[in-house]
Amino acid sequence: MATEGKFIKGTSCNGCPLRPLQVFRSFKADELAFVNHLKLGELAFGSGAAVFLEGEECEHLFTVLSGWGFRYKTLDDGRRQILNYVMPGDLIGLQGSLTGEMQHSIEALSPIRVCVFPRSKLSELYREYPELAYDLTWIAAREERMLDENLLSIGRRSALERAAYLIALLYQRATTLELFSGGWGSIPLTQQHVADTLGLSIVHTNKTLRKLADRGLIRWAEKGCDVRDIDGLLTLAGWDGLSEPKRPFI
Template identity: 40%
Template sequence: MSTNCSNCPLRKLDAFTDMSGPEIAFMEKFKTGELEAQPGTEIMAQGQSSTHLFTCLTGMGLRYKTLEDGRRQVIGFVLPGDFIGLQAGVMSEMEHSVEASTSMRLCTFNRSDLWTLFSSHPTRAYDLTRIAALEEIFLGEALAVVGQLDALAKVSWALHRFYTRLDSVNMVRDGHARLPYRQQDLADALGLSLVHTNKTLARLREDQIATWSDEKLTIHDMTRLTRLAHAESDGYAKRPLI
């Protein structure tokens, strides 16, 4: 069973900007199908070009760069509504990989159609550029966190951001949210060792601030978490959906 854009469940969320009728009609043509990705699958590979672009419909994944010595830097986490493959679309190849952490359902687009988007639907092109700018903003914030904060603040920031982003796509129920990543993923995102990440999570748990276990995230004290996280106040405005 495939979803069409006119009744896309994501588009109705408050987190995303509105789309006009003609825009929706165009997206119906732009979208070529859907893809189911199993956990552990590599959706896009670093150093390769791709004929397809995606939007995450359901499920979660992560973006990461692999260094030649085997180390790994997690660049970000893919949640529903996220666009995948902008780099492959406008550059020759991807500079990071994207992997499915859970089973994921993805809307698929043809890279070759991207040019018609720019030439015939400037509002959609503008939205795509805004998405790129949002990525840039996030990476700048992540760089500041990894570069300047200590371990407790790093982990707090990550959990705070997970919770906020999951909440924006309606994936928080009764204060709980599914967080299907491994501690190693978080460690690789924050530039910490697995061991130290584990101990920092244990401390947040003991201090009754936040608990993340069995793939489930629970915030016990959002006030203290926000303070520890040095979280920027702005409650992330609406963003475009492709």
């Protein structure tokens, strides 16, 4: 896999698949026009492709249009920590655009399409569209909130609670985005990904997931995970669940 992204030029924001979704706020006409003006085109990555690599210069900002990915960092000896997952509507590369160099990597979990913006036009955005600028800050703050939750989970929850929290979170995020609507869909993960998210070894992750499956909370499918009992997961994790009101995206 790990294919380079394929570039698709000149697609308009009018047919954006995100815009109809309930979760996202609607744009005013001039904002939409401006975002359309920002947009360079789209990129498509195959499953397993590197969207960004740590240390790279970052000329572009991406908004995910479809597909799953994950952000991660590694230590020198190869130990990997997954920081968060990226899903449709998420903005990626903002950190890099502000500081010049990416401090983390991003990899596609499934085939993924992103919308491409040049970072050179960011200052124009800040000057001309204060509400979009506010949205950017809001988006950064949302990411921060997710990281806070994640840190709490890894630092203070047991392996079983952690796994329950992770799967419940991914399930709810995906549900809000209507990714599972119309029948079925699995969370496209390997147990290695789960392990690297929870800070556990793959062996212990396997045994932990088995416990969740034995309790009827999840089912491990071919290349992924199905949720069987979301309330059970939430209870086990001691978590209230996701509350996301209408939110901005760019």
